[in-house]
Amino acid sequence: MTSDRPLLAVDGLRKLYPMGKHRLWRRGAAPSFLHAVDGVSFTIGRGETVGLVGESGCGKSTIARLIARLLDPSDGSLRFAGEEIGRVPARHFGRAPQRAQIQMVFQDATDGLNPRFTAFRAIADPLLRLRRLSGTALRTRVEEVARLTGLPQELLSRFPHQLSGGQKARVGIARAIAVEPRLLILDEPTSALGVKQAGVVLRYILQARERGVAVIFITHNPHHAYPVGNRFVILNRGKLMGTWNKGEISRDELIRMMSGGAELDALTHELEGVLDEAAAP
Ligand SMILES: Nc1ncnc2c1ncn2[C@@H]1O[C@H](COP(=O)(O)OP(=O)(O)OP(=O)(O)O)[C@@H](O)[C@H]1O
Numbered sequence: 001m002t003s004d005r006p007l008l009a010v011d012g013l014r015k016l017y018p019m020g021k022h023r024l025w026r027r028g029a030a031p032s033f034l035h036a037v038d039g040v041s042f043t044i045g046r047g048e049t050v051g052l053v054g055e056s057g058c059g060k061s062t063i064a065r066l067i068a069r070l071l072d073p074s075d076g077s078l079r080f081a082g083e084e085i086g087r088v089p090a091r092h093f094g095r096a097p098q099r100a101q102i103q104m105v106f107q108d109a110t111d112g113l114n115p116r117f118t119a120f121r122a123i124a125d126p127l128l129r130l131r132r133l134s135g136t137a138l139r140t141r142v143e144e145v146a147r148l149t150g151l152p153q154e155l156l157s158r159f160p161h162q163l164s165g166g167q168k169a170r171v172g173i174a175r176a177i178a179v180e181p182r183l184l185i186l187d188e189p190t191s192a193l194g195v196k197q198a199g200v201v202l203r204y205i206l207q208a209r210e211r212g213v214a215v216i217f218i219t220h221n222p223h224h225a226y227p228v229g230n231r232f233v234i235l236n237r238g239k240l241m242g243t244w245n246k247g248e249i250s251r252d253e254l255i256r257m258m259s260g261g262a263e264l265d266a267l268t269h270e271l272e273g274v275l276d277e278a279a280a281p
């Protein structure tokens, strides 16, 4: 039945980066590759929020870019609304019908922002390009999404270099949600934000979920991931450690899994030893 079909099915996804010097390969040296993403599979349905978590360098941003089709997979399949989108070369995906339906907010807010565009223009740009809105309707929509992401209206006339990291992060989020995507990928959207602004973004994710938007939420912060995620996909060095539904894992277990479990225990033990030594007379 079509209604049971996930919005996105990631199957055996792989991304290999060549390592070392290519000219040595020609001289007979065996090519070596970094397996940034190594056979990852998971699904996400409408109105679902998947927390994609794991330690630094485990492949989260690479997976996000592969799904948003900014990078070409080395192997595996990406089925979006039943259609294979993994084979369309990234450089052609801009013209694919699914382009507007999948929006991504970059980990580094400056990555997605044109330095010559004001915040208003940055948010309006995808709407203009899709010829969705113009004139007063466009202004109203930009102001609405700015409000939703907690971005004060007076910042809309500023350029990226005149904004703080957290303000740029909110411009990126406002821009991504302006076109009402079906799949929203947020790569560390709260890391540059204060407690209050992070709360605005987390609340927005919950609202988006209720409207049926599928959200992939990448974060290092289990206190942000746990309340909004329905499901957690945990990675370890490019490989899938497992997927857990919210009911199957407690917040403390999630914290342990995100930090590599045993490794965190060893570190705590070591730090306690260092602190004890420091406290000794
Ligand atoms: N263009 C590239 N060429 C070679 N290796 C890369 C490239 N981009 C990323 N990598 C490597 O791929 C691995 C995964 O990187 P990725 O950015 O996906 O990690 P991440 O989980 O998002 O980390 P973080 O939590 O620090 O943002 C890392 O080892 C990284 O060094």
Ligand SMILES: [Mg+2]
Binding pocket: 060, 061, 062, 107, 187
């Ligand atoms: Mg990353």
